[in-house]
Amino acid sequence: MKYHKLLMSLAILFLINLSLLAQPPLGMNYQAVLRDDNGQVIASQEVEISFEILQGSNDGQVIFSETHNTTTNAFGLVNLVIGSLQSLEGIDWSADTHFLKVSVDGNEMGTTQLLSVPFALFAKSSADAFSGDYNDLDNTPDLSSFVQAGNPQDGDMLFFNGTAWHLLPIGNEGQILTINNATPQWTNIPQEDDNGDEPTTVTDVEGNVYTTVILGEQEWMAENLRTTRYNNGAQIDYPGDNFADWLNNTTGAYAWYNNDESANKNTYGALYNFPAVSNGNLCPIGWRVPSVEDWNELITYMTENFEDVINTNAGNALKSCRQVNSPLGGNCNTSEHPRWNEHETHYGLDLAGFAALPGGNRLITNEYDKVGMTGYFWTSTQAVSDRAHQRYIHYNNSGIYSNHTWEANGNSVRCMRDFDTDPPSEYSLNLQASPSEGGTVTGEGDYAPGTSVAVSATANEGYEFSSWTNADGIVISEVASFDFIMPPQNTTLIALFTGDNNGFGNVSDIEGNEYLTITVGTLEWMAENLKTTKFNTGDDIDFPGTDNAAWSSNTSGAYAWYNNDIANKDIYGGLYNWHAVNTGNLCPTGWRVPSEADWNNLSNFLINNNEHLNTENVGNALKSCRQVDSPLGGDCDTSVHPRWDSHFTHYGTDEFGFSGLPGGRRFTAGNYDFIGLLGHFWTSNQANAAEANYRSLSRANGRLSAISHEKQFGFSVRCVKDAE
Structure with missing residues (x-):
């Protein structure tokens, strides 16, 4: 199996149950969703995952290593405990910075600094740094009124959000500690049959990786699209500052806000005209630009699953919390882009991880407008001949609104796909010969995801085998007989044959x-x-x-x-x-x-x-x-x-x-x-x-x-x- 380091959901969640235990925890929980080069989850397959902890730098001395042989679940998810095979006790977490290197089946996925080592591990190795009571120290401030929390219980935690101290009650069995809007909270561990609302990733044809979030029966990008190519590899037109080319484009075009790629590509993504949307190939394969109905389903999910969220404030619930003078404090309070402009009443809560951003738009008047103020998002639904429906969210109100606008405008795009909360155990593999008289094919049937299927094509007299393609025309194999790994979706493969009549x-x-x-x-x-x-x-x-x-x-x-x-x-x-x-x-x-x-x-x-x-x-x-x-x-x-x-x-x-x-x-x-x-x-x-x-x-x-x-x-x- 070929992996690409950008296609791994290395959501390294150092998540330990912080309930009071008789012994400090001896490991760190690791979760990841594995995807292949096509962005498809690697479901129900055996994989070898190796961990190395490096000291001092991302190429420093290896002070810990272990290798796990495990099997992904139906969603490509693995749950491992770093330290379950080799002991972490010998690591002095207080001595230096530490980095985690991850490899899958021998392919290095990347190295990440451990910015937040679980406190119990840190405390275990640094417990002798000071022995005694706080009051034994000299020149200490009076803390008698500094930290106040009503009736804390054993195992409760206090955290400071930049403005005040808050109490986080002890977690429960089957929960993990996560961070949402710079605030810690307990979240249920996703099970194989309950993927929850935890983020994964998807990768576009250029290798750009996007965090995604599962909301009910939909999976959405949690970032604005920034590809410059369609999913078939074709280049999307880029008129740049040539306004006439932008205005007259009917085949699909993109722009960067204010024509500034370096400032806006990785913050707000690209702005696309509607012909790029209607091309049908803008999103990664298997994903789509959401229709009006898809957006309506998202809003319904928010109102039905989040307390106090109604249609008129769903915009605040979907906005990124990054905002100038956000009352949420912490990382939410920022003036650095991407972020929303300041408003005294309305601010993003990002309750579901959707993280809507105000990327502004490009107008048919050759103006760029409203970055930091409004996020305009295309739907795939055309209104009339030269207009299409859009959704938009403002910094100065709380809703998510709809209207239709000129197809020549440039808007942000969020891609999505359907998410099956109860996936079937098997999917259909349909095989075709083209032309039908060119040969025969074998291997068709229903298979569980991850099954290795022996697929074969045999040319008839007067024909030669050319290649196998999928239904989108992408070559899968140039070998007539090969092993096809069944993905978690119905799939069609086509065997192409050429004849003695030069194909005519x-x-x-x-x-x-x-x-x-x-x-x-x-x-x-x-x-x-x-x-x-x-x-x-x-x-x-x-x-x-x-x-x-x-x-x-x-x-x-x-x-x-x-x-x-x-x-x-x-x-x-x-x-x-x-x-x-x-x-x-x-x-x-x-x-x-x-x-x-x-x-x-x-x-x-x-x-x-x-x-x-x-x-x-x-x-x-x-x-x-x-x-x-x-x-x-x-x-x-x-x-x-x-x-x-x-x-x-x-x-x-x-x-x-x-x-x-x-x-x-x-x-x-x-x-x-x-x-x-x-x-x-x-x-x-x-x-x-x-x-x-x-x-x-x-x-x-x-x-x-x-x-x-x-x-x-x-x-x-x-x-x-x-x-x-």
């Missing part, structure tokens, strides 16, 4: 026109532009021809040949308005016009499985290589249509047989333009009442761009279906 299939439309097809991941695509003049029902599609008025007014579905010249039919295919797409009958039976999700699946699969591809060049890989002055030479270098116009930098490589062509477009007014320059391909998704979404390939760049336009435009169409 074929399909015919209702008129008998034949099209080459290619399989990419879980989808089979036409490798040519559609050219049918009939719906798959047999009905004719309207053909306004040169009647521009009839073209611009058509709402039932129409097609055109570029420049009204049928010679373009077999070269670039037809140009269809979106109303033809929307009938649902444009493609051959069993096929469909691809949705936004289908196009995302295509680009994500190619990027995830080809290290040289990213969002800036995946379009070039999809373009036909036929181009004027193509540097590839041979049949690719041509001036004969179909082909792309010459460009000094960008040229099609057609690495996967998609052969994207620049069929141009017909405008609403009926005129034509951009043949040889642009290939526009409709999606089945409308953007609003007047516009629909499409994908664009351009001679001038290497991207596969997502844009929307009027439904009356005439664009090319590529049909798709799920691979069998």
Whole structure:
């Protein structure tokens, strides 16, 4: 098992039961949640955890070591006692600073200074420092009225919060001492079937680690997202101080408050526009940007599980306690960022560890606003065509509020996922072959998390095995037979095969026109532009021809040949308005016009499985290589249509047989333009009442761009279906 030091929840809780015991405690409790490189908990697996205590520095002398062989529980949790195998009695805790080094299965996870050694251990080794009564000392202040606590009992503790002394009653069996808002409190030890509300971690694609908190049936990040990449590795656009690029961005962008990464990345996280949210890949795999309903469930949990929390003060309950002149004192009272501005009445309590922060926002007026004052958090729920719902919390009131705002604004993001309080004992492993005739697969079934499953793929005659991927198109193995460790979730693996026909299939439309097809991941695509003049029902599609008025007014579905010249039919295919797409009958039976999700699946699969591809060049890989002055030479270098116009930098490589062509477009007014320059391909998704979404390939760049336009435009169409 491969581990990454940032993927370990090294929540080192030196938590001992401080009830009065006949003997001082001889160990320190250690808890950790182990995760793999994908951020998934390592559930129900044997692990070897080694502890070393170093003296003086993080590379100092090793004065203690022991190794535990243990098994994680269903949540990846381990509970160990440091000192249960080797004695800690010989350590002089008062002599120097001490550090704890942790290794898992031989992989060093990190070294942490022991800033707070349990007092009972410290006292045991330093008990001879002074023997006698306090009153035997000289020049001591009178403490008779300094510490006051009503009726303390044996085992009770006093603590000073920076303002006053408080009494903490003795704990109970099965509880551990934790710190919340700089205040000690007793907390029930999480059991295997009760994960409580204890924090764990999740790691994004860049290795940023976030504390998380489990609240009922949800697990939330307790920090603002700060990734600059989608979970498929693609770079998110960063316009920086170029306001025009920020305002016009429709594919997803992020910003740092005041364009200052060093000051704000690790304090308040990034600010994202809504297109980055709606991309669907912003959060770590398995996590999501919360919907309006997810936020409502969070608030309901707070009001039902915390005394005195109601809808009107849930914001204070969720806020980080870090605030200028916080009445809670201690670490909560701070002027250092991240923190909330001072307010005489409202202050963060952080009752559940959510630690909401006021990261401010970036406005469509090119202003950054309200850091320290307001935390704006996107939901994944769109309101209208150019606005989406948000949640926000102010420093000067107590609630958590909702409205909708411009999608071009930049807000903070908190990711979350569903948390199963009663997880099943087994999960399903679904195996598929793509294409289905390419081979057979074995190993499918229901398995307990942590089970090693023998998975195998065997190619049929005429095919070769290529790789195993997951449902997101990420390569899992390039070996046909391997052992797959079952995660605690239903999982699909796909065996990819290539055939002697160079991967091409074929399909015919209702008129008998034949099209080459290619399989990419879980989808089979036409490798040519559609050219049918009939719906798959047999009905004719309207053909306004040169009647521009009839073209611009058509709402039932129409097609055109570029420049009204049928010679373009077999070269670039037809140009269809979106109303033809929307009938649902444009493609051959069993096929469909691809949705936004289908196009995302295509680009994500190619990027995830080809290290040289990213969002800036995946379009070039999809373009036909036929181009004027193509540097590839041979049949690719041509001036004969179909082909792309010459460009000094960008040229099609057609690495996967998609052969994207620049069929141009017909405008609403009926005129034509951009043949040889642009290939526009409709999606089945409308953007609003007047516009629909499409994908664009351009001679001038290497991207596969997502844009929307009027439904009356005439664009090319590529049909798709799920691979069998």
